[in-house]
Amino acid sequence: MNKRINLVLILAVAMTSAFAQINLKTGLKSENMDLTQNPGDNFYEYANGGWVKAHPLSPEYARFGTFNELDELNRKRIKELIQELALERHEKGSIGQKIADLFNLAMDSARRNREGNTPVMKEYKNILAISSREAWLVNAALLGRQGVGNFFGVYVGADDKNSSQNIVNIFQSGLTLGQKDYYLENDSATQKIREAYKKYIVTLFKLMGESCDVAQANMETVLRVETAVAKISRSRTELRDPQKNYNKMTYVELLQKYPAIDWNLFFRTLGYPAFNEVIVGQPEFIEGVSKLFRETSLDDLKTYMAFQLLTDASGLLSDDFRNANFDFFGRVMSGKEEDTPLWKRSVSVVNSVLGEAVGKMYTEKYFPAAAKERMTQLVKNLQVALGERIDAQKWMSKETKQRAHEKLSTFYVKIGYPNKWKNYDKLDIDPSLSYYDNLQRASIFAMEDMIQKKVNKPVDRDEWYMTPQTVNAYYNPTTNEICFPAGILQYPFFDMEADDAFNYGAIGVVIGHEMTHGFDDNGRQYDKDGNLKDWWTPADAEGFKARAKVLSDFFSNINVLPDLKANGELTLGENLADHGGLNVSFKAFQNAMKSNPLKKVDGLTPEQRFFIAYAGVWAGNIRDEEIRNLTKRDPHALGLWRVNGALPHIDAWYKAFNVTKKNKLFLPKEKRVQVW
Numbered sequence: 001m002n003k004r005i006n007l008v009l010i011l012a013v014a015m016t017s018a019f020a021q022i023n024l025k026t027g028l029k030s031e032n033m034d035l036t037q038n039p040g041d042n043f044y045e046y047a048n049g050g051w052v053k054a055h056p057l058s059p060e061y062a063r064f065g066t067f068n069e070l071d072e073l074n075r076k077r078i079k080e081l082i083q084e085l086a087l088e089r090h091e092k093g094s095i096g097q098k099i100a101d102l103f104n105l106a107m108d109s110a111r112r113n114r115e116g117n118t119p120v121m122k123e124y125k126n127i128l129a130i131s132s133r134e135a136w137l138v139n140a141a142l143l144g145r146q147g148v149g150n151f152f153g154v155y156v157g158a159d160d161k162n163s164s165q166n167i168v169n170i171f172q173s174g175l176t177l178g179q180k181d182y183y184l185e186n187d188s189a190t191q192k193i194r195e196a197y198k199k200y201i202v203t204l205f206k207l208m209g210e211s212c213d214v215a216q217a218n219m220e221t222v223l224r225v226e227t228a229v230a231k232i233s234r235s236r237t238e239l240r241d242p243q244k245n246y247n248k249m250t251y252v253e254l255l256q257k258y259p260a261i262d263w264n265l266f267f268r269t270l271g272y273p274a275f276n277e278v279i280v281g282q283p284e285f286i287e288g289v290s291k292l293f294r295e296t297s298l299d300d301l302k303t304y305m306a307f308q309l310l311t312d313a314s315g316l317l318s319d320d321f322r323n324a325n326f327d328f329f330g331r332v333m334s335g336k337e338e339d340t341p342l343w344k345r346s347v348s349v350v351n352s353v354l355g356e357a358v359g360k361m362y363t364e365k366y367f368p369a370a371a372k373e374r375m376t377q378l379v380k381n382l383q384v385a386l387g388e389r390i391d392a393q394k395w396m397s398k399e400t401k402q403r404a405h406e407k408l409s410t411f412y413v414k415i416g417y418p419n420k421w422k423n424y425d426k427l428d429i430d431p432s433l434s435y436y437d438n439l440q441r442a443s444i445f446a447m448e449d450m451i452q453k454k455v456n457k458p459v460d461r462d463e464w465y466m467t468p469q470t471v472n473a474y475y476n477p478t479t480n481e482i483c484f485p486a487g488i489l490q491y492p493f494f495d496m497e498a499d500d501a502f503n504y505g506a507i508g509v510v511i512g513h514e515m516t517h518g519f520d521d522n523g524r525q526y527d528k529d530g531n532l533k534d535w536w537t538p539a540d541a542e543g544f545k546a547r548a549k550v551l552s553d554f555f556s557n558i559n560v561l562p563d564l565k566a567n568g569e570l571t572l573g574e575n576l577a578d579h580g581g582l583n584v585s586f587k588a589f590q591n592a593m594k595s596n597p598l599k600k601v602d603g604l605t606p607e608q609r610f611f612i613a614y615a616g617v618w619a620g621n622i623r624d625e626e627i628r629n630l631t632k633r634d635p636h637a638l639g640l641w642r643v644n645g646a647l648p649h650i651d652a653w654y655k656a657f658n659v660t661k662k663n664k665l666f667l668p669k670e671k672r673v674q675v676w
């Protein structure tokens with residue numbers, strides 16, 4: 001049990017009310033709820049109203065929920081671990097030296113202010129001196145090693161149709177604003193963002209010493225080039241189709257199909273060894289970018305590249321760069337009022353550059369073996385329940401059910417931390433160099449590590465795609481794995497001292513959610529071996545699609561702002577996962593109650609407590625700008641709708657709270673999604 005939870009419990013006892021005593025066992029806190037609300041009218045407010053009122057947004061946050069509360073706790077713990085190291089002397093090249101020096105570099109904003117634009121000036125001038133398209137491409141590859149964006153991106157990962165083997169992937173990229181809508185739509189909110197973006201571009205060029213006229217002209221060029229890229233880009237929703245993203249070809253075919261780009265030169269500069277096959281995620285995009293590359297003047301290409309360099313660096317340079325970056329990405333895009341404090345940003349950077357080294361220290365101190373045991377048992381119980389749910393589906397044939405069972409029984413489960421830790425020997429952190437230079441080194445290290453371990457190599461199933469201290473979980477279709485890092489195995493998701501109603505409602509639904517990703521509209525297209533291979537009978541596939549459509553239509557009808565609707569198609573996979581997660585965990589909870597029945601506590605039945613614990617995970621406050629931002633790019637529904645949108649489709653929730661057609665959240669049975 002962690003220190004903070006003990007503290008909360010002690011305070012609760014000190015309050016001496018009968019309810020507080022009961023809280024010890026249920027894991028619920030009455031002060032987080034709003035008992036004046038009718039659960040059938042607004043379940044989110046009923047379960048979370050107290051928490052929402054007690055946690056108004058602080059200026060540094062665009063959204064703050066119980067997830068972030070746990071994040072904050074983790075960050076404080078990690079800061080303590082790092083600061084302990086920073087006080088000691090370390091041998092050059094040791095993990096301690098790397099963590100301590102990187103943290104100190106990140107904290108030294110005075111030094112960055114003295115250095116001004118110097119750390120990035122050499123690369124900026126290199127771009128201005130480029131005199132041919134070949135030289136431009138070489139520079140794009142060199143910058144790509146440092147993580148600077150370009151028209152297209154390259155990574156090495158599992159081959160979707162031969163999942164035990166890695167393959168090189170080329171995918172669409174090149175948009176600083178992330179989504180094409182920002183360049184192409186003309187509603188007033190989008191226009192406002194675009195105007196602020198223009199100012200941001202001008203500011204960065206001026207900070208490099210360019211005149212107002214040059215900065216203004218450069219801005220127009222950047223916007224023109226990015227708008228052209230936006231026009232040939234797939235939307236985020238279109239990118240969810242794995243079959244459409246799978247266009248495998250030989251390396252020779254790549255050279256023949258897109259000759260405007262000298263791929264040999266590009267991959268050689270990136271440091272890739274020779275390889276025979278490649279997947280082009282979006283062929284029409286690469287076709288379009290080839291044309292753009294041929295037809296855009298070299299000067300314009302250079303201006304575009306220079307801006308990519310500057311926007312990538314801006315958060316890591318002096319305060320004037322950092323403020324420009326925050327004013328646009330923080331204030332305008334998200335509605336934040338203040339930048340994240342320097343120490344938090346510094347912890348985050350160390351956490352991302354040396355994630356598993358930090359994770360090792362973190363789990364040694366904060367992840368008890370007992371938590372892993374209980375989690376392992378919970379996962380097993382959820383697996384059994386999902387099997388029962390699969391069997392109970394009336395619309396599915398025996399044949400498809402059989403395959404679904406095979407997939408379920410071969411889930412690869414990861415809990416807490418990896419079996420083997422990442423090696424950082426080749427990463428050199430040198431405090432005599434600038435912060436920016438060191439972070440470039442870190443990006444190059446990560447890129448070289450990927451190339452060396454993955455090009456022409458089999459997939460390592462033991463690789464973790466999140467660090468152990470992360471407050472999150474994932475399902476990866478190509479390895480058919482579910483992963484629950486130590487970071488999420490804490491309150492309000494998991495509480496060793498709380499009863500089953502709480503833990504099945506919170507972490508149980510998270511487990512069920514990740515498992516259901518294996519059977520959502522995307523995950524269901526992968527088989528038990530992680531291959532993109534259809535294992536459904538045509539009738540069952542149609543049955544699934546028709547059922548899933550009920551959910552996407554339902555969410556597409558939700559107004560997240562007066563002038564903005566949710567995107568039911570973009571969020572379908574996540575909403576299906578929430579739906580399955582709730583049903584499966586509730587089933588597992590019922591199974592557990594057979595041998596360990598729970599009683600009503602303080603007027604709440606165990607079933608009611610299950611749903612209140614679930615809702616508690618999604619308590620949060622959010623700014624309107626961030627609602628707009630997330631609705632455009634986030635495949636998850638907003639917290640409010642993960643409660644008030646998900647629960648009206650769960651039969652057991654109606655029964656638990658006696659919700660009837662008189663209630664606002666009521667949906668007639670035929671309008672509820674019936675899947676998993």
Ligand SMILES: [Zn+2]
Pocket residue numbers: 513514517574577
């Ligand atoms: Zn998910």
